[in-house]
Amino acid sequence: MAKAEWYQEKEGIAQHLVYLNAKAKELEKLLHNEKTMIIRGAAGRKCPLGGRAKVNDEIYFVETGGDMIVTHRGIISKVVESEKMSPDESIAFVEKYEKELNLSKDQYKRWAGKKFLAVYEISQLEEIESFKYNRESNMDDWIITEDINKIKL
Template sequence: MDHVVYLDAKEKELEKLLSGEKSMIIRGAAGRKLPHGRVYAGDVLWFIENSGDGLVRACATVKGVFNSEKLTEQESQKLIAEHQKNLCLTPNQMKRWGGKRYLVLMEIEKLYEVAPFSIDRSEYGNMDDWLPVGDIESVRK
């Protein structure tokens, strides 16, 4: 399964992944929303920065996934702190994800840059930061 994943351009997430400083991505919410329970080891993540250009710039394989059960604010913050070495979150990101009741931590491997290309988002009405596209070729422009 291929997923299009938006990364925080302001916090230089893609840069940190490409440099090896960061090897894990996080998503979280008050409920079990995407990608909770929908991403697995072996899935392929295609990365776009949320800078407005809409171009896929890199690709990686999911090495491992942790889907949390319902967490308290303290448990959520503790889980993030335990994985901070791989997550490499800024204080703003710690604030954003800390306290979420459901967290998904994804360790990635085989990361490489790709020739930038755009995707067709017309099938995805909501402006979510995670799109389960099935096959990247089905949305590549």
């Protein structure tokens, strides 16, 4: 997939396809209100999604290691993106949202210490008519599209 530029300074809603960690039971935790936020991080020079995920955007979920079937969607109701952080600041950021994130030990190790972090609060989570999506060669765990139908099989 080519890098999309349509989202930059575009009004309206984007649609996101996001991988949830099956081993950490992220989808199950969201469904049972045991977690309300998901996290992404980057070790590079900028925030992971760089402002491209916005409040009221639609977010669709697929689980890692699965059969590429999208089963649920929600709405992003809050976005908190960090500035560049030291390892200690990064750990403090993760701990600030610990209850909302409900991370497994492995997830905590993965995210705490990253230079940039962002958390996304998910609301209005609902089951949808499931569909498979076309992964092609895209290995990203967060895909932004103008229309989710463009990546359905």
